[in-house]
Amino acid sequence: MNLMKRLITLFSILALCAASLARAGEDQKSDACCAIEEGRDAWVMNFDGDWKVASGLAEKAMLISLQGLTNRDAPRLYIVHPPDFQWEITGPLFEFYQRKHNVDFTDVATADDALTLFSKYAKGYVVWDKTVGASLNVAFTIAGLKDAVVVSEELIPLVEKHGLKQIDDLRGDFVDMSDAAIYQDSYDKYWEQCSHEKIMLLGGHRGREMQPGVADWGIKNKMFFHDLSANPKHPEELALTKRIYQQMAPGSFVFGWHPYGKDTEEQATTLLSSFGFKMEGLHNLPNLSFNSQFTFTKGFKFTNNHRVARDAKLVAEEKVYISFVQSDSIGIGVWTKPGRGKLPFGWQVTMNWSSFSPAALEYFHESATPNDYFIGGLSGPGYMYPNHIPEDRFFLLMDEAKGMMDLLDERIMEIMDNSAADGNVGNTDLTKETVDRYYKAFPDVLGFINGYGPARTRDLRDTRPMISYDYYIDPKRPRDAVTDDLNELITLNSKRPYFLLVHVRESNDVNSLVQVTKELTGPIEIVPVDVFLKLAASKKTYTTRYQDPDEPKHFEGF
Amino acid sequence: MKLTAFKRIFLGGIAALFLTALASANPELAGRWRLDTARSSALDGWHTMDLVFDLDGSQISIKHEMRWRRTNYRATNIVDTAKSVASDKFFRVEQRHMAVYPTKGGVSHTTAEWIDADRTLRTETNTPVEVSQGDVNMRITSEYRIGEGGETLVLIELHSSRARPLVYFFNKINEEDAK
Secondary structure, eight states, rough: OOHHHHHHHHHHHHHHHHHHHHHHHHHHHHHHHHHHOEEEEEEEEESOOBTTTTTEEEEEEEEHHHHHHHHSSOOOOEEEEESSSBBBBBHHHHHHHHHOOOOOEEOSHHHHHHHHGGGGGGGGEOOOOOOOTTTHHHHHHHHHTTTEEEGGGGGGGHHHHHHHHHHOTTTTTTTTOOOHHHHHHHHHHHGGGHHHEEEEEEEEOOTTBOOOTTTTHHHTOOOOEEOOOOOOSSSSHHHHHHHOOOOSSSTTTEEEEBBBBOHHHHHHHHHHHHOOOOOOOOOTTTOHHHHTTTOOOOOOOOOOOSSTTTTTTOOOOSSSSEEEEEESSSBBSSSTTTTTSOOOOEEEEETTHHHHOHHHHHHHHHHHHHHOOOOOOOOEOOOOOOSSOOOOHHHHHHHHHHHHHHTTOOOEEEEEEOEHHHHHHOOOOOOOHHHHHHHHHOOSSEEEEOOSSOOOEEEEETTTTEEEOOOOEEETOOHHHHHHHHHHHHHHHSSSSSSEEEEEEEEHHHHHHHHHHHHHOEEEEEEEEHHHHHHHHHHOOOOOOOOOTTSSSOOOOO | OOOOOHHHHHHHHHHHHHHHHHOOOOOGGGGEEOOTTTTTTOOOSOOOOEEEEEEETTEEEEEEEEEETTEEEEEEEEEEETTOOOEEEEEOOOOBSSSSSEEETTTTTEEEETTTTTHHHEEEEEEEEEEEEEEEEEEEEEEEEOOOOOSSEEEEEEETSSSSOOOEEEEEEEEEEEE
């Protein structure tokens, strides 16, 4: 090789080295500017879908109680549920924690393995009685207070193998006792030691299957567990519920869900709303003890997909304007189904997740398409029925809601009051007094939407319309019938513009709705809900209406 | 024009025949009919429906027994093949997830006739409904077609506001089986 070649080779090597060094520097800079959180170790278990008392429940209840204890002071154990579980996001959120929070998960294959790792966080075990469903709730209460795992009798050898001693044994304690008597006994023994700001209404599925997925959160926070009925047909249970609620702090949270078959969602929610409490569902909401210990990632800020400026003035044309909203909390249902993003959709955000499950909200925000728009709700800083919120609590609660809406960059408040309804049909209207309060409490919103099933509450004050759902899409309703229903509404509401607000039940799929929209007749425009409300403010073709005291109420109180 | 006795008898006979024709009724319609949900248009906000017909001369009582979850609802429409009937309690088998409600205090008018050799009771109702833009009229044309042998009934319901009819298939059941 001559000198020239040697020099060329040398320069080439130097140039390559310099380029590599430069790239390395850029990489380091890149890491610095977009630093993901400092990582942490955690463990993950995969659950199957068997929640039957006779088979899968016992082990799951034990593991969930262990999760509550294990996660008490740090997020250690996360549970992934099958994709067909009601909360479909446990898988996507698992991936999110790894990617955005740099969590390094280790699989835990069996209950035995879980106890090997985590039994150190328990001081013993409490035995529940599989023949008495309420005993599981009593056991969860004890678990929170005494740092116990909850076991049925067949699991005793397993936990004893890991050195845990018996703290309590409820077998045979509640034979032939009513639920009211069981919980009275539990109240007498444990209520004073439990949180008076949070309570666990662990109802939902009852009988042969139970899904106490949220129990970890109750155990972590030493809550009182029960599934007392709010049904006047069960006066003793109702009286005990009221007695407990009367001792709780103003603005308390009720976690969980009402007990299926004993009372109704309407009864339970009406009751807690009348105390000014906030409901956070459901009974099977998983991983709160884990999720609650993460914050938003560094530098993250919610920015909603606003399609219209707050002070913009739009003018409606001679058209039918349609907007779709899903309000069953975006952690369940449509969000993970194919087709999202093909239509403009409003999503009611469970705003309290900004405290209890920030990563979930960040995940939704991150995975939102330009057609996804977030709105506040439901009715306030939690699920509640505003017709029944005491006036002295209403504005304090709505101040909380406004703070969360600001954080989440939301400009629309969704309201729902099914206290007089019959499931998702019937009377879902707001009294004029309630409407007045919302207008006073939220001077800066674009507007309000109301209902779950269809409703008739409508108003327009300054630039803020209040529009109720004109249609609710039952996921089981054949799509051609949905098309005919919507076309019939368009025919009956013959003035233009017509503002047709549609509530999409959680388990609908968006692709089928795309087909429906193609078969609608008339000058249709599907618009995001912020645009919808702006247009509705420009030309009021709808009536002003509130709940009429003469209208039938399915449920009239306790 | 002055009517002779003969003419009076003749015209009276014609009128009687006309009224008889209007008032004629197919007794097979009477009784209880239960919706075959699998074959029928999907109910919305109702799970089951029984129709119970009572016939009294030209008057026909159509009782709806509806169930939604634990809610049982009963409503009866009276129609008359001899005259139009006005009612402020007309019951429409609502699609309950639509914001379409009976107008408060609204009066519905229904006419009825037997057609197709008395195999079909045809009714037409003009009923005021409340929608988000106010009160509007809905015309509902219903045909209750009795099947051969009198054991099946098809209700075809057409709304002035709906392109496709709702079609409900029923089977006759006795009251004992209904309990």
